[in-house]
Amino acid sequence: MASPTSLPSLLDSMKAQAPSWEQIKRTPLFILTNYSNVLMFLFFVGAGLWQNKRKRDEAKKVPQHSALPAPDFPTITELEKFDLKTTEPLKLRPFKPKYHLTMDGDTALETLDPNDLLLMDKNYQPRITHRRRIIEQNTTIAIGVNNDKRIRPAVCDLYSFLTGTYLPLRYPTMFRIHHTEYEYGKASVLQNLVTGEMLPTSATGASTPTFALLRTLGRHLDEDFLLLLPETNAQGGVKKDAKYVLEAYVACCPSGFNPAEKLGKKLRDIHGPVPGYAEKLEGSMDRFFAKLEDGKYVKRANWSVSMDGELFQPGLGTTHALEGDEVREFTGELDPDKTFVRCERQTLHRLPKSKALVFGIKTYLYPLREIKEEGLGEELAAAIDGLKEGNIPEMHFYKRGGEWGTAVKKYLRS
Structure with a gap:
């Protein structure tokens, strides 16, 4: 069978065979x-x-990944070619030879690029699977919200920005906005391209409980969120020199504290068990929280050692010790693949409308063997000794250094 004639060939043929004017x-x-x-x-x-x-x-000139406008928030830059499968987790190494309890903590407080508010990596899927299990089995610990009429606008503020703007813009290969129209008007939904699930982008209606909004964030993001508001007076106004109060949270990776027991408490009460907090940190932290401006994002990191690698540790005795507790030195065979340096990447920013503060925490676990193979064994060993040599020597006991310190240092220096 003869191949079909192309359009240009057909036109040339017709032109050659075209009749003259006389014809x-x-x-x-x-x-x-x-x-x-x-x-x-x-x-x-x-x-x-x-x-x-x-x-x-x-069509090629039109952005393929739209997002809802959020004029009160910083502009977000798209990571068009972000590859979740090949992106390694962030490596935090906040080790110092002496531990000083200050606003700088383990690492100096740094300005955070709003684009990097949330970090994604190849552990995303197993992590959210873990988080969903925690939420299912420990709901009353993992999620909490106060009966404060001020807190719903704050949660809605955060939820709408993340689902409607930040996620589809920053990570378009993971999240995509779909616009549709119902009988009652237009609506938008966010698709999680990793799980295939759809979730609403609007949190302004009264039909979705605040608790459910926090639950959705906890199920789709590998990040814990704690929302704080300044305390109010009897008339409902913000007190002069108000202290900040934890009013809502989703926390699937608590370390040594039960967030449900902290709900409704001021910062000083939340940090009550921390040695030296009242003397060294309370005043500067209260002042910093009160003065943090809209649009300014900051971050810091801390570290501890985990002998089991469990992310969900709401019990105080699992990772911290208080005066009177018995801390027994570990004398068994240390497994460097099952002993971890646990680091928290902590972020802080103020929501533009509700003025609530959002404290974000992403937890990383690094096998001890990895630290040593990077050549940082002596640096970490010195930091363990340094827990006793800073401005709060009790921090070594509080972090249960007496339990794991000797065994970990021996391995690192071997």
Whole structure:
């Protein structure tokens, strides 16, 4: 069977065979009409092909991943070619030879690029699977919200920005906005391209409980969120020199504290068990929280050692010790693949409308063997000794250094 003739070849052939003017004058009218019909057909085919090409070219200029406007928040830059499967987790190494309890903590407080508010990596899927299990089995610990009419606008503020703007813009290969129209009007939903699930982007209606919004964030993001508001007076106004109170949270990776027991408490009460907090940190932290401006994002990191690698540790005795507790030195065979340096990447920013503070925490676990193979064994060993040599020597006991310190240092220095 002969191959079909291309359109340009067909046109050239027709041009070569086109009749002369003398022949056209002698041609019957019905034949001329047929010629006209063919030429009109070819014209419309060509016009159609040109129009389709123009539309395709214009479509390439239109952003493929839309997002809802959030004019009160910083502008977010798209990571168009972000590859979740090949992106390694962030490596935090906040080790210092002496531990000082200050606003700087283990590492100096740094300005955070709003684009990096949330970090994604190849552990995303197993982590959210773990978080969903924690939420299912320990709901009353993992999620909490106070009966404070001020806290719902704050949660809605955070939820709408993350689902409607930040996630589809920053990580378009993971999240995508879909716009649709119902009988009652237009709506948008966010698709998690990793799980295939759809979730609402609007949190302003009264139909979705605040608790459910926090639950959705906890199920789709590998980040804990704690929302704080300044305390109010009897008339509902913010107190002068108000202290900040934990009003809502989703926390699947607590370390040594039960967040449900901290709900409704001020910062000083939340940090009550921390040695030296009242003397060394309370005043500067209260002042910093009160003065943090809209649009300013900050971050810091801390570290501890985990003998089991469990992310969900709401019990105080699992990772911390208090005066009177018995801390027994570990004398068994240390497994460097099952002993971890646990680091928290902590972020802080103020929501523009509700003025609530959002404290974000992403927890990383690094096998002890990894630290040693990087050549940082002595650095970490010195930091363990340094827990006793800073401005709060009790921090070594509080972090249960007496339990794991000797065994970990022996391995690191071997």
